Amino acid sequence: MRNINIVNGFFPNKNFGDDMFLACAGEYVEGDYEVRNLAKENKGYLAWLAYLFKRVKSYTWLGGTFIDKDTTFPMLISMLIEFTLVKLAGAKLTFVSVGLSRxxxxxxxxxxxxxxxxANDVSARDKxxxxxxxxxxxxxxxTGDIVVLNEGLFHKGIKQSNRRxxxxxxxxxxxxxxxxxxxxVFKHLSNTPSVVQVTSPYQAESQKRLSEEICNSLGCSYDCIDYSSxxxxxxxxxxxxxVITDRLHVAIAGVINNKPVYLFGVSEKLKGINDLLDTRGLLTLVS
Structure with missing residues (x-):
């Protein structure tokens, strides 16, 4: 019986991206859904392909630049096989708010x-x-970024702190x-106590190194925190x-939480979201 909705997961271990994008899944998928990585991990490869062909009625890819310079050839072939099988079986294939890298x-x-x-439907997150x-x-x-379309993700009634x-x-x-x-541009933030936050297990060490270099250049003492939730x-x-970041999702969270945000060099990603999110003068693009 074809009754399974599959939604992609970005990494084997749950991370910042999965938390947000999967929280949006219900808006784009009718009924319950399974996460691709979790559904796939307990099956052999051929069994997984058979599962896609026989059981899946929709396959939805939420957000992300899903083919880029870091996509290996085996990963690419695997995705193409999955997408083709789903379509051959008559299921719906949808890509929501994706970045299509050139x-x-x-x-x-x-x-x-x-x-x-x-694909049955493709929406792009940037112009x-x-x-x-x-x-x-x-x-x-x-569409602009998928997270902007679900601002409720960032309204958790978090208690504000007076800590600088x-x-x-x-x-x-x-x-x-x-x-x-x-x-x-950042001189006024010198010597501010800081926190370096890792937002994904992917290239975690480079995230730490680059963020720490910025803190050191500003003369800021800091704690480094690994991603947990x-x-x-x-x-x-x-x-x-x-907030200082080059991660659009972090920038959006900062704006929605009424924080001044400095966002590095990703102006192309801002195309398409300005009508969806009022930045209220809080967002500064540094490029």
Missing amino acids: DVNLIKKLSLKYICWL DSFEAYKRHNKGMTL LLFVSVDKNKSLQIFNDKQS FKEVLELIAESEC
Whole structure:
């Protein structure tokens, strides 16, 4: 009986992205759903493919740049097989608020074109992705980031703190370069007690290193906190005086919690969300 709805999970271990995106799943999937990674892990590969073909009635991919320079060839082939099987079986294939990276090789570009053609519905989270791939799916829409569409995720009634704290979460080398070029923008935050928050187990060490370098440059004492839950991330943001980040989801959480936010060099991701979220002058793009 074909009655299973599958929603992607980004990593084998639950993380910041999974917490948020899966909390949005009910808005886009009719009925109960299973998480791809969890549904897949207890089955052999062939059994997993048979499960997709025989049982799944919808396959929904929520958010993320799902094919980029870090996508390995085996990962790519596995995804293409899964998506094709789902469609051959007559199930619905949907990509919601995804980033479609153009910074990839020819095989990946062709794969993205194929996916846009294959899908029942594709919505892009940023204008760059939308413009690049809309010709491959005439029904493609521009949504802005999926998290913005569900602001309730960030309204948890968290108790505000009077503690002065700088929240730092950076994971791109480019962000450190921008920071070094624009240090004067952050001069007023020098010597502020800080917290370095790891927001995903993926490349956790580089997240720590880059965030710590920013704190050290500002002369800030800091604690480094590994990721444990989305709730803890929100609590730390709520306790902060200010947020420095290159992670759009962290920036959105900061704005919704009424914190001044400095967001590094990701202006293309801001296209499409300005009409969905009133930043109230709290968001400063540093690029």
